[in-house]
Amino acid sequence: MAYLHLFWPEGGALPRMQALDIFHMDTGGCTGCGLELRAVSRALDAGNAAIRFVSTPRQAGLLLLTGSLSVEMAPVVELAWQAMPGSRLLAVVGDCAVDGGVFTPSYAVLGGVGGRAQASLSLPGCPPAPAMILEALIRWRTGQDKQPPAA
Numbered sequence: 204m205a206y207l208h209l210f211w212p213e214g215g216a217l218p219r220m221q222a223l224d225i226f227h228m229d230t231g232g233c234t235g236c237g238l239e240l241r242a243v244s245r246a247l248d249a250g251n252a253a254i255r256f257v258s259t260p261r262q263a264g265l266l267l268l269t270g271s272l273s274v275e276m277a278p279v280v281e282l283a284w285q286a287m288p289g290s291r292l293l294a295v296v297g298d299c300a301v302d303g304g305v306f307t308p309s310y311a312v313l314g315g316v317g318g319r320a321q322a323s324l325s326l327p328g329c330p331p332a333p334a335m336i337l338e339a340l341i342r343w344r345t346g347q348d349k350q351p352p353a354a
């Protein structure tokens with residue numbers, strides 16, 4: 204594909220604006236963050252094709268976790284991560300996912316995934332409002348697309 208290089212002064216190919224396919228899992232919080240994400244999902248369905256929620260990790264490029272990580276959900280998260288194709292990214296949304304939040308580690312709770320794995324996007328809040336989540340996703344996504352293409 205030929206480019207005019209109108210927006211990329213270094214002369215490289217324009218970065219491809221791929222859709223960001225998000226698979227969401229609630230790993231054991233109070234579901235408050237999950238409800239806010241549902242509102243985000245509805246808003247995206249109404250008009251932003253660049254970011255969308257998918258129903259299986261096999262179609263996802265971003266695994267978005269909410270809630271503190273329960274022992275029971277840890278292997279499920281690992282399976283979802285392994286099922287994602289190609290390069291994959293992790294996002295943690297809400298205090299519980301970032302650092303465990305109100306759920307302290309116990310025999311049933313491991314804590315926040317943000318303290319165990321490197322997340323590309325980390326958004327605290329209890330819960331963060333849908334507008335904050337959407338803004339963070341768009342800002343983060345826009346920043347990604349401005350990265351120079353890999354040599």
Ligand code: SF4
Nearest residue numbers: 232233235236299329
């Ligand atoms: S961060 Fe707050 S709203 Fe979100 S799952 Fe934890 S307790 Fe619930």
